[in-house]
Amino acid sequence: MLSHFLKNNTKFLQSVPSWEESIQIAAQPLLDQGAITTAYVQAMIDNVHKNGPYIVIVPGIAMPHAKNTGNINATGMSFLKLETPVLFPEGKEVSLLFVLAAEDSTGHLELITDLSSMLIDEDVMVKLLQVSSETELISLIEEVE
Template sequence: MLSTHLKDTVTFQDSVSSWEESIKVAAEPLLNQGNIKESYIEKMINNVHEFGPYIVIVPGVAMPHAQNAGEVNSTGVSLLKLEKPVLYPEDKEVSLILVLAATDSDGHLDLISTLAEVLSEEDTKEGLEKAESKEEILRLIESAE
């Protein structure tokens, strides 16, 4: 399920200037496909300003998301892999940013659950951090699902 959502939404970038930019860049494929509105991106960024770096779910991995109040048109997931980690609040280094956008809380929970399973495998997480292609990332996630 996760790999299906990521089929057209994986991007690679050398670096970003801030954690806010990392969320914007990571969410761009979902915005371009019409899954989300621009306001959803701002809402994700505002959540971190308000609640801190709770979206850094394991070392090196952030999962920006927000409650849908009409900003999510269709459920989607995107992934940005940074060559150089970006610092999130509290000096948390992040190089993988997975944006979640769900039309309802059930879809949200299913995606979070699948992602948690994938990232709980240390080999898979390390593989994602070292991956150099979209195909490699999709293969790793498919094998862990």
């Protein structure tokens, strides 16, 4: 399921100036497709300002998301890999961002469950941090799905 959502929704960059911009850039493929609105992107950023870096689910990996308040048109996921980690609040360094957008809580839970089960495998984590293209990312995810 993850590989399906990530096709044509990935970006690989050297660095970004701020964690807020990392969320904006990571979400851009979903914006371009009309899956989410700019209000959803802002809601993800506002969540971190309000609640802290709870979206940093394991060291180095963030999963930006927000509640659907009419600003998600289709369930989707996008990905951003940074060569130079960006600093989130509380000094949390992040290199990988998986943006989640789910039309309903069921889709949200399925995406989080699939991603979480992949991330508990240390070998997969190491490989994720080494991918340098969408092809490598999709192949890795398809191996573990």
